[in-house]
Amino acid sequence: MVMAAIALFHSVYGLRSLERDAAARLRAAGHQVVTPDLYEGRVGSTLEEGFALRKEIGWAELCGRAEKAIADLPASAVLGGFSMGAGVAASLWPGRPQAAGILLLHGIAEIPANAREGIPLQVHLADPDQFAPADEVAPWRAHAARAAISLEVFLYPGVGHLYTDPSLPDYDAKAAEATWSRVDTFLAAL
Numbered sequence: 001m002v003m004a005a006i007a008l009f010h011s012v013y014g015l016r017s018l019e020r021d022a023a024a025r026l027r028a029a030g031h032q033v034v035t036p037d038l039y040e041g042r043v044g045s046t047l048e049e050g051f052a053l054r055k056e057i058g059w060a061e062l063c064g065r066a067e068k069a070i071a072d073l074p075a076s077a078v079l080g081g082f083s084m085g086a087g088v089a090a091s092l093w094p095g096r097p098q099a100a101g102i103l104l105l106h107g108i109a110e111i112p113a114n115a116r117e118g119i120p121l122q123v124h125l126a127d128p129d130q131f132a133p134a135d136e137v138a139p140w141r142a143h144a145a146r147a148a149i150s151l152e153v154f155l156y157p158g159v160g161h162l163y164t165d166p167s168l169p170d171y172d173a174k175a176a177e178a179t180w181s182r183v184d185t186f187l188a189a190l
Contacts, residue, residue, distance in 0.1 A: 003030040004100060004187050005077040007070045007092075009085030010035065011106070011162060012050035014043035018082060018165040022180075029184060036069030038062045038088065054084065063091040076100045078190065083107045083131065083162060100190045103183065106162055108132050108140050117148040122186045124179045126163055126170075127155035154182055 006026060010019045015037040023033040039057065044050030054062065066088045070077065075096060079089035080103030090109030093102060101120040108123060121144065125132050137153070144151040156163060156178070160170025164179055 004190050005032045005073050006034070006103075006187070007066075007073060007077055007079055007089070008033055008035050008103075009066060009081035009088040010038065011081075011083040011085055011165075012044065012047065012054050014039040014050065014053065016043055016165075017167060018162070019085075022082075022164070025180060026183075026187070029187070031187060034070060034073065036066055038065045038069075040065075050084075063088060066092060067095070078103055078187065081105065081107070082164075101186065103186065105164065105179070105183075106131070108137060111140075111143055111147055111149065115147050115149055118150050120150045120186065120190060121152070122182070123151070123153045124164075124182070125153065125155055126159045126161050127157045129161055131161055152182075152186070154179070 008019060008023055015035060019035045023035045026033045039053055042053055044053050075098040077099060078101045079092055079096065079099050081089040083106040086104040086107035087109045089102065093099065094112035094114055097114050097116055099119065104123045106125065128134060141151065141153060156175040159172040159175045162168050162170045163172040164176040165171055
């Protein structure tokens with residue numbers, strides 16, 4: 001029995017083992033998971049190369065590719081992503097108001113005006129995080145509270161931005177395992 005359908009979008013690096021391994025882990029727990037390749041096979045080997053790919057393709061095109069890639073998923077599919085992928089997931093959220101939940105790993109993203117009251121939203125962030133600084137996270141959390149979203153934010157002190165990625169110096173095994181344990185609990189409750 002499939003527990004949840006999940007769209008999991010990659011970071012600015014592109015689709016790599018981080019996303020593939022996360023999808024395999026979630027599939028083993030009984031979920032249907034898709035990991036759209038928004039860069040169409042290209043991967044940045046450095047953060048700078050990843051940002052160059054993102055710029056070359058363009059944000060609107062990336063979001064358009066994401067929308068097409070999940071067109072066949074049910075309206076209740078969970079939208080999730082890693083870092084830049086969190087932003088991609090959020091870009092699709094307004095058009096999928098019946099999403100069962102939103103999962104943002106290593107980033108925060110805009111909360112749409114039509115966000116359903118009580119929608120489960122789980123966020124995992126390094127603390128501090130250069131891409132999600134505390135002075136942006138605090139007002140974002142307040143906005144989520146005003147929107148009556150069921151928000152859980154987990155902060156992981158002293159880890160790097162993409163701390164769940166074993167291929168990067170940011171990796172922290174203990175924080176990564178805590179994240180995946182919390183993600184499992186979140187998804188099982190949907």
